[in-house]
Amino acid sequence: MGLLESIRTLTWCQLLAGSFFALFSAWYFYTGDQLLALVYLSGCLVLLVHLLPDPLLSSDKRQTLTLLAFFLYTLVTLVLLITPEHYLSLTQLSLHLAFPYLAFSLLPFRPALLLVLGFALLANLLAMLHLEGSLRVTFLAALWLVTLMTSVYSFTHQLRQQNLKNRLNRDLHSGLFNRRQLHDDLVKEQQRAQREGTALGLLQLEQEAGQPWTTKQLTELSQCFAPFERIYSLSTQALIVLLPLGDKSQLQVRQEQVGTELPWARIHACNCAPDAQPTSLLAAVQAGNQKDPGA
Amino acid sequence: MRRAFSQQQRRVTASLYLVLGLGMGLLATQVYLSGYYQAILLPALLTPILLGLGLLRWQTSSHLPYDPAAVTALICLGVFLLIQPETLSGFTHWHFAGLFYPLIAFYLLPNTASLALSLLLLSGLLVLRLDSLGLADQLVFCLQYLLLLTSAWLYGLSSRLKTRKLEKLTGQDAITGLLNAEHLQSRLHAEVARSRATQRPLALLLIELHQFPLVREELGPASADAFLQETSQLTLNTCRTGDEAFRLDELTLLLLLPNTTINGALVLRERLYHRLLHEVICELGPLDTTITPLVLQPGEKSEALWQRIGDSCYHTLSERVDDQLAPTP
Numbered sequence: 020m021g022l023l024e025s026i027r028t029l030t031w032c033q034l035l036a037g038s039f040f041a042l043f044s045a046w047y048f049y050t051g052d053q054l055l056a057l058v059y060l061s062g063c064l065v066l067l068v069h070l071l072p073d074p075l076l077s078s079d080k081r082q083t084l085t086l087l088a089f090f091l092y093t094l095v096t097l098v099l100l101i102t103p104e105h106y107l108s109l110t111q112l113s114l115h116l117a118f119p120y121l122a123f124s125l126l127p128f129r130p131a132l133l134l135v136l137g138f139a140l141l142a143n144l145l146a147m148l149h150l151e152g153s154l155r156v157t158f159l160a161a162l163w164l165v166t167l168m169t170s171v172y173s174f175t176h177q178l179r180q181q182n183l184k185n186r187l188n189r190d191l192h193s194g195l196f197n198r199r200q201l202h203d204d205l206v207k208e209q210q211r212a213q214r215e216g217t218a219l220g221l222l223q224l225e226q227e228a229g230q231p232w233t234t235k236q237l238t239e240l241s242q243c244f245a246p247f248e249r250i251y252s253l254s255t256q257a258l259i260v261l262l263p264l265g266d267k268s269q270l271q272v273r274q275e276q277v278g279t280e281l282p283w284a285r286i287h288a289c290n291c292a293p294d295a296q297p298t299s300l301l302a303a304v305q306a307g308n309q310k311d312p313g314a
Numbered sequence: 315m316r317r318a319f320s321q322q323q324r325r326v327t328a329s330l331y332l333v334l335g336l337g338m339g340l341l342a343t344q345v346y347l348s349g350y351y352q353a354i355l356l357p358a359l360l361t362p363i364l365l366g367l368g369l370l371r372w373q374t375s376s377h378l379p380y381d382p383a384a385v386t387a388l389i390c391l392g393v394f395l396l397i398q399p400e401t402l403s404g405f406t407h408w409h410f411a412g413l414f415y416p417l418i419a420f421y422l423l424p425n426t427a428s429l430a431l432s433l434l435l436l437s438g439l440l441v442l443r444l445d446s447l448g449l450a451d452q453l454v455f456c457l458q459y460l461l462l463l464t465s466a467w468l469y470g471l472s473s474r475l476k477t478r479k480l481e482k483l484t485g486q487d488a489i490t491g492l493l494n495a496e497h498l499q500s501r502l503h504a505e506v507a508r509s510r511a512t513q514r515p516l517a518l519l520l521i522e523l524h525q526f527p528l529v530r531e532e533l534g535p536a537s538a539d540a541f542l543q544e545t546s547q548l549t550l551n552t553c554r555t556g557d558e559a560f561r562l563d564e565l566t567l568l569l570l571l572p573n574t575t576i577n578g579a580l581v582l583r584e585r586l587y588h589r590l591l592h593e594v595i596c597e598l599g600p601l602d603t604t605i606t607p608l609v610l611q612p613g614e615k616s617e618a619l620w621q622r623i624g625d626s627c628y629h630t631l632s633e634r635v636d637d638q639l640a641p642t643p
Contacts, residue, residue, distance in 0.1 A: 109410035211556035247508035
């Protein structure tokens, strides 16, 4: 399954789960069981917040709202273990088994892990107080098995994701090459310029207002450069362009061309000496130094 | 790193089989002690099977898309849930264990297989276990089962998707550490444009390791990965300054050689071929490799060059010939 197809399936899956929660909420509301209706409604709310499109909800707000909705869901799910008409029904208790699955799929790893472990401990305590005999054993065994299974599985995925993040060569937000790739390419391009007897220039681009770059601006900007003039994201405000040049004098010309095409951008430029260190080159271009730092 | 990750996942799965096996063992003991001998057969039979699967997965991994151990474990559990005589205090315990099933299925198997097995079990439960319930109760059970099934599906999909997105963004092949085919496409586009702008030549070397599928089949994925790593490391060491190495597909590496003519590519090809032949140890015999040089033609675009790279691979020749021979509708 391709990446895009997986994203679509995930959205459909969230919609499906949300619909089941909504259906159950309506059913229990109809039968007069307000507490269960509230449990399923809060579950539906968690999924709904997650499904709202980006323009309606910023990433930070979405995260806060998901956390709030999840806290509500956690509380009302735990209340089920206090009321006798609910804790004696294993169908309703099975909802507790879905808790770690929902938490790990909808929340970031750390809050999800804290919530899942807290929930399992509280549910364990309440089950010890209210359930008896084989019912208690079955419930607790299933609860802890699911909790441990999902926690360890999510933890291994989290480790893998952390390792991958350390190896990323692109910025997660803009999709441009990142600082790590810039360092690698800078060294390679310096060596190549030396081998081919050509020059290498660096351009730093910032917005006049110091604002972060928008997707539209990045698209417009990428059209000003040739495919071999690679753009790197240094921070949310600053971009670096690596310019392979025939000779050093071309840098000034290229800087003026870019300045004409992007009048709203603040541009600094510097020539790269073959033996200059990447960090000193970046410092030089940030200082707007026109001189050759390695010279 | 990828291998370490799959090893961790494998150990978690193995622990799950072991826990299930121990659970079955405890149930068999309880049934034996309570003297209800009709119910001892399945738990006693499934205990060694699940423990065996646990030990097997602890030691070795499966490279098949549908792990036979997982399929066996899920079938065992399904059979147990459907035909085990009732020994516990109430019917709802089976009911509850049935609801637990899709959560395990989605954890162990890819989506399609786990969906199929879970739905099969639901229909089995409805026919064999829940037939005495009223329609409303059956409906509530089915919907609750489907709700748990979608939650587990959501969990499996979202964890795999996050990892896959990051894998895509790294631009590196997980086994060799070389840049991957997607990165190659963008680099090729850039290098073709640069070659045209600077009027300098651009060459490529396609390195095909024909024994790779056989090594994997005969000696296992770990040996195949080690063989590939050794070859790619040697290829990297033979590269000149400014050259870049990529993994094009399963058994093909590609060297991008900027500012290099066909003669330069041929010299590098000879040097690389001799080093590979003398230094790479393949346990299946002398190294079987072809190294094909390609040069950017005047006026050729990156898309055309990409097509020519695909057409120059020997290992896809039979597929291409079949495509050519297939009758057009």
